[in-house]
Amino acid sequence: MTQSPATPLPAPKECRRLREAKSLTQAQVAARVGVSRETVRSWETGRTRPRGRNREAYAKLLTEPACTGTEVTARQERVLPGLVGAGSAGPVETSPEGAQPPGEASGPDRDVEPPLPAPPLLTPAQAFDALYAFCAPALVRQTYLLTGRRELARESVERAFQLAWHRWPEVAVDRDPAGWVRATAHEYALSPWHRMRPRHRCAEAPPSDAADRALLDVLLKLPPVHRRTLLLYDGVGLGLPETAAETEASTPAAAGRLLHARAAVGARLPELAVPQELHRRLAEVASTERLRAAPPRTVRWGGERRARQWTRAAIAFTVLLIGATTLTLRTAPDHYETPLGPPETIHGLPPRAAPGPLSQAELKLHTKLRAETVSGPGRLVPEGW
Numbered sequence: 001m002t003q004s005p006a007t008p009l010p011a012p013k014e015c016r017r018l019r020e021a022k023s024l025t026q027a028q029v030a031a032r033v034g035v036s037r038e039t040v041r042s043w044e045t046g047r048t049r050p051r052g053r054n055r056e057a058y059a060k061l062l063t064e065p066a067c068t069g070t071e072v073t074a075r076q077e078r079v080l081p082g083l084v085g086a087g088s089a090g091p092v093e094t095s096p097e098g099a100q101p102p103g104e105a106s107g108p109d110r111d112v113e114p115p116l117p118a119p120p121l122l123t124p125a126q127a128f129d130a131l132y133a134f135c136a137p138a139l140v141r142q143t144y145l146l147t148g149r150r151e152l153a154r155e156s157v158e159r160a161f162q163l164a165w166h167r168w169p170e171v172a173v174d175r176d177p178a179g180w181v182r183a184t185a186h187e188y189a190l191s192p193w194h195r196m197r198p199r200h201r202c203a204e205a206p207p208s209d210a211a212d213r214a215l216l217d218v219l220l221k222l223p224p225v226h227r228r229t230l231l232l233y234d235g236v237g238l239g240l241p242e243t244a245a246e247t248e249a250s251t252p253a254a255a256g257r258l259l260h261a262r263a264a265v266g267a268r269l270p271e272l273a274v275p276q277e278l279h280r281r282l283a284e285v286a287s288t289e290r291l292r293a294a295p296p297r298t299v300r301w302g303g304e305r306r307a308r309q310w311t312r313a314a315i316a317f318t319v320l321l322i323g324a325t326t327l328t329l330r331t332a333p334d335h336y337e338t339p340l341g342p343p344e345t346i347h348g349l350p351p352r353a354a355p356g357p358l359s360q361a362e363l364k365l366h367t368k369l370r371a372e373t374v375s376g377p378g379r380l381v382p383e384g385w
Contacts, residue, residue, distance in 0.1 A: 012046040132296040141286035160185035162303030230261035
């Protein structure tokens with residue numbers, strides 16, 4: 001009995017490149033092959049190699065051609081319900097494999113299948129509402145694990161979606177709109193300026209369960225970058241390259257932060273030293289809290305109202321600046337004025353004498369002049385010779 005040759009498999013780095021080229025995460029590859037995410041990670045790093053059926057399924061997944069537009073639409077419908085095909089009359093009915101839809105001919109005469117109808121286009125508001133309904137609940141729970149504050153978590157998610165609505169033409173064509181909103185919400189939640197806000201100086205009520213309080217306390221004592229890396233990798237399930245890209249760090253730096261965060265959590269809570277158990281506990285802590293996000297229409301209206309307020313404030317500031325500049329130009333001198341020099345002492349002149357008391361003769365003359373009429377004494381006429 002001869003042994004069949006093993007299925008050819010690319011190098012580990014090439015496997016990782018092929019997976020990223022297909023826009024697949026390690027968790028998605030693990031779900032399709034039927035193994036854990038840690039196993040896929042060890043395959044891509046070269047520590048282990050797949051064997052048997054796993055090798056065949058892994059190689060087929062990496063080397064299969066890119067999916068067509070219909071498959072992309074079907075995948076989007078599974079990942080984000082309502083984003084593609086929202087507003088249709090009802091769900092798309094699929095028949096079992098090999099079954100023919102009613103009213104269509106079967107047999108060799110049916111050579112070409114009719115083209116599928118294009119999915120209805122969504123308005124920007126409908127697409128935004130679908131993205132919000134899909135991402136907001138989980139994103140609020142993630143932000144709560146980052147900050148430990150319920151109000152700040154809701155505010156961060158609402159601000160992120162308001163900014164996404166303000167830049168919707170850019171977000172709508174982004175490769176990962178959910179990742180764009182997630183990164184914006186995490187950055188806003190971890191901003192150090194929140195410490196200066198009066199309402200965030202008072203601590204909120206901790207979780208009711210003692211185990212949840214212990215885990216949340218350990219997370220909040222980690223540095224913000226380590227906490228965010230741990231949440232993205234072990235909580236959300238992103239791969240190490242995706243985590244490094246979202247935290248704006250290199251892959252080795254993200255790996256170092258992850259190891260330090262896991263070591264800190266394992267030192268305080270030894271039962272969470274296993275990544276799978278840590279992932280389960282993070283999901284439990286986030287799910288036990290009653291965190292609700294605002295309706296999507298409220299978020300859109302809030303973003304538009306905030307944009308109008310900022311626009312009016314910018315216009316008012318511009319008008320004030322123009323008025324101040326005009327007043328300055330009208331009141332400012334239009335020619336050069338020579339400044340006065342400092343005073344100097346002049347030498348060689350007699351001192352200035354102050355008037356003293358009047359003498360008797362001067363007093364007599366003063367009295368005589370005051371007694372005369374206003375016109376003075378009579379006209380003096382010279383006497384003849």
